[in-house]
Amino acid sequence: MPPTNFRNSRFLKRSPQFSMTTRRRFLQASAAATTGVILANCQRNLSDVGSSDGGNTASPTSGSTDTLHVYTWADYTDQELADSFTQKTGIRVVSDTYDSNETMLAKLQAGGGNIYSVIYPSDYMVQKMIGMGMLTELDKSQIEGVDNLRDKWSNPGYDPGNAHSIPTTWGTTGLIYNSTVLNPNPEDWAYLWDEQRQISRKMTLLDDVREVMGASLRSLGYSYNSVDPAEIEAAHQRLVELKPAIASFKSFGWEDQLMTGDTVLSMVYSVDAISATLENPDLNYIIPASGSSVWTDTMAIPTTAPNPEAAYAWINFLLEPENAARAVERLKFATPNQPAFELLSNELKENTDLFPPDDVLKNCEGIAPISQEISELYDRYWTELRSA
Amino acid sequence: MLLVPAGAWLLLLLVAPSLMILEFSLHPGLRPGQAFGAYGLGNYLQIFQPIYLQVIGRSLYFAISSTLTCLLLGFPVAYWIAVMAPKRWQNLLLVGFVLPLWTSSLLRSYAWITILRPTGVLNTLLSTIGLPTLDLLNQQSAVLIGLSYNFLPYMVLILYASLEKLDKRLLEAAADLGANPQQVFWKVTVPQTLPGIAAGCLLVFITSLGDFVVPELLGGASSMTAARLIYNQFLGATRNWGFGSSLSMLLILAVSVSIALLIKYGDQEPERY
Known part of the structure; x- marks a missing residue:
């Protein structure tokens, strides 16, 4: 195992169905890139289009117990993922996207992010936010499947012992x-x-x-x-x-x-x-x-999270190998989850772009x-x- | 009493935020999550470093050139619609001209990418008729095309409003008294529409000065403008809100002066001859 520190990323995830969605994603992505917060504030309601709350003006009270607000990179979640989570837990998922860690941090610092119970900071940003006291120390008794993580991610330099964050993609x-x-x-x-x-x-x-x-x-x-x-x-x-x-x-x-x-x-x-x-x-x-x-993105619970129970449910859901593997197959990110890796098709497992060899x-x-x-x-x- | 709603609106949404930015700008090196330090002008002095002056210079260059382009292209069009086109066609022509404004400026910029890119519409056309192709995308020329295209409708609308009021009897009188068409244009038409020209130019200047979608998408590697610099200070890796605020104040100042000029000179009744 190389003694590498996995400490960065800032990027936008793309859709797997390249040809079908290219242009839409292209526009979305570039819009996010150029208009930053404005679009980052636009809300994509994954499971119930009709009843979305209004962006960053929403108050913490809008995060009722049956709704989970997730703040993430574009295409780390999709409709299918949200639907199956809702089906399993009965919790509605509303996800907003950002295009850089800095945008996410700025929104949270400005107080516009207090509806979110789950955020996806990258490695170096996790370290920074821990320093600022913005991340909840995770209650490991409420999390199942942390031991599924490959050794490399079991004790990362940016967050020793994964005390505040769960690595989810790299x-x-x-x-x-x-x-x-x-x-x-x-x-x-x-x-x-x-x-x-x-x-x-x-x-x-x-x-x-x-x-x-x-x-x-x-x-x-x-x-x-x-x-x-x-x-x-x-x-x-x-x-x-x-x-x-x-x-x-x-x-x-x-x-x-x-x-x-x-x-x-x-x-x-x-x-x-x-x-x-x-x-x-x-x-x-x-x-x-x-x-x-090389970078790692994580799931974390901000200290301002209105609905930590749902956040833990979300994290547990994505630590489940089947769910993680299905997300990887659709969204094409590398997973640090070993059993999920095992479940992937050989074609993906052997894709050295996705999972580069250690050397x-x-x-x-x-x-x-x-x-x-x-x-x-x-x-x-x-x-x-x-x-x- | 009647002024209260408007006054409250202005106070809440214009004056208060501006004062906040002013406050931010007076704390050198202010960062989010940090307590206000001592007051100082460091943020304003930072603007005068050559690299930042260069960025501001580029923004001004883009704004001024696109304003002039809009004026040169917009005046004939507005003149044609207001003076020469048949009356019953005027509204339709105007709508046709303003129609592109109904789509997002982002979308229009993407359309220009499709047209200007090396193997795009324009170059395909050029090579079919045997002309050399042009490398326009990711250059300053692409930014000027994009900005001019985006703001041309505003210019045309304002000039149209001004030209429509043009007293045609004066033109006839001037011609009657021996002025040639050129003289009529420069001595009668232009002076009468000067307020409209000023208003159109300032509007285009102000909006293109603050635009950063077009330079960002069409300008290529050397496209840093003041607006993008401010964005980087607020949301980039460095996050120097103090410096970003001082740059914002500079933009606010530039725009305010322009608007003050507009109010002072733009609204005057044209001189009567």
Whole structure:
């Protein structure tokens, strides 16, 4: 087992039925990306469309005992999941989605999130929110199936002993490319610079400062999480070199461009990439050889949760191997749940994009929380890169 | 007494939030969940760093160029609808022109992506008729096209309202007295519609200054605008609400000055000759 810390992610999950839902998801995702909170506040009522409460103005009292409000990444839950939960427990599920951990945190901090009993913070955000006293310490006597988690997730660095959070999905950051167009095919981050001419203006990178800077740092042989100002500056300079070749920074909505041939390579999160590669065999996903980032998303109960009983029911429901496995098959995220993994089809189990072998993962790091000062340094360089 | 509802509305939804942002902006490096520290102007001074000035400069460039484009395209259209088109067609033409506003601006931006992308509608058309293709998407030109398209209907509506009131007898009189069409246009038509032009320009300027969907979707790698910078300060990884607030105050100030100018000059009766 590699001693990796699994510490980051921010991304939007996609639908498994790629061709049918591409455009709708594409719009949804990009809308969320560009209009952030506005859309994040839009409420998707999964089980009862007719009686949705109004977004962030709803008071805690609206979370009556028969309703569970879940605040999650888009496509971590779907209608089928909500329906079967309702069928089993009689609890109605209302789910809202967000497009970044920061959006979720801002909403909770501003007091607009006190209707939610379950949230889905990523590893580094769990650590941050524990520090702020925003997460309930879980009562393990009310949770069944924690021992189903693979060893790697039984005692994660961001939340020792899973005291405040239950790991529910994980994945990596990498490159997706069109193998019929690119020659040679990419294997590592250095490819972006070496083959700059070939992919010029046909490449998109994630719209995420830490991921993009991390990749550049890694290509120079530094840590994805460097806090050394000289290293960070070197990474920035390297990105400035690459800048003329970058078509745009997109975390979502890169699929259409890749499919139509407008772009040939994108830096993406594995969850989004896997659906795309299954849809189009010309597309390949790789985790760069020198290492990338690996992230875990969790379920947690905020201290303001109006309905913790339902929250525990939800967590237990998703820890059940059958339910977790069915969600993985539809939504294509990697599960840290061992019995659920066993239940998957061989095709998925052997999909190394979804479940990369340990020797690939051993070079990967989670994105670690950094001090405010260094975070501001990153942000300055990012603004510079995005505006030059 | 009659002013109470409107006054309360303004106080609650305009004045109070603005004052809150002002308060935020006066605490250097303020972060959510943090107690207010000492007062200071640090957030405002930060704006004057070259990278942030560059971002603000780009926002102004986008806003001014799209305003001019809207004016250049909108005036002939409005003039045609208001002055030259048959009376019974006017309403229909106007509705036709405003129709795109019924769809979301996000959707319209996606339509432009489809048109402008390297293998998109425009380039397919160009290559079929044997012309070289254009690399427009993910450039500043795409942002200008998107912004101009989005705000053109506003410009046309306002100019139409102004041109419709145009006293045609004055045009005839000017022509009668020997002015050539060019002189009639510049000496009679334009001065009479100046308030409309000012109002249209300011409206387009203000809305495009704050827009960040279009630059974000069409502008590619170098699309950072003031609006997006503010968004990043509030919801990004750094979350410097103090700096974000000072940038917001700057935008509010720019917009307020524009509106003040509009009220002062835009509402005047055109000079009579």
